[in-house]
Amino acid sequence: MVISKTNTEAAAAELPATMTPAVFHVLLALARGKSHGYRVMQDVAMMTDGETRLGPGTLYRTIQRMLVDGLIEEREMALHDETSDDRRRHYQLTPKGLTVARKEARRLAKLVDVARQRGLLTKAGKRGGR
Numbered sequence: 001m002v003i004s005k006t007n008t009e010a011a012a013a014e015l016p017a018t019m020t021p022a023v024f025h026v027l028l029a030l031a032r033g034k035s036h037g038y039r040v041m042q043d044v045a046m047m048t049d050g051e052t053r054l055g056p057g058t059l060y061r062t063i064q065r066m067l068v069d070g071l072i073e074e075r076e077m078a079l080h081d082e083t084s085d086d087r088r089r090h091y092q093l094t095p096k097g098l099t100v101a102r103k104e105a106r107r108l109a110k111l112v113d114v115a116r117q118r119g120l121l122t123k124a125g126k127r128g129g130r
Contacts, residue, residue: 019104022054022062027071027093027101034075036088037063063091071097 029035029043037059044054054062066072075090093101115121 019100020062021052022058023066023071024101024104024108025052025054026059026062026066027097027104030072030091030093030097031101034090034092036090038088040091066097067091070094071100 025044025047026040028047029040032043035043037056040063041054041056041059044052063072067074071094072091073094075092112121
């Protein structure tokens with residue numbers, strides 16, 4: 001028996017079960033708080049030890065799609081030493097974006113558990129699977 005779902009949960013349920021890696025990487029970067037596009041690119045590279053680099057085209061197409069989908073919102077703000085012409089666009093997760101990020105993180109964690117159980121992930125220093 002389902003008593004009720006919040007609007008955020010209902011909206012998140014409408015999204016596909018999986019998402020592109022770029023979308024999830026941006027959600028992860030913004031889970032720390034507000035950030036501008038260049039910092040998101042840096043965070044993604046750092047989180048993945050440089051294995052994933054979002055170029056400006058991919059990043060800003062992804063951000064545009066996420067804005068339309070209601071996963072993030074834009075905050076225009078000038079930093080203490082910037083003029084209004086130097087304003088960077090900062091982005092932050094919406095409640096829907098946070099819900100979707102958590103759902104995807106749980107899905108991926110389950111897959112990692114299965115990979116571990118099936119011997120695909122080994123401790124450092126061990127080689128091979130079975």
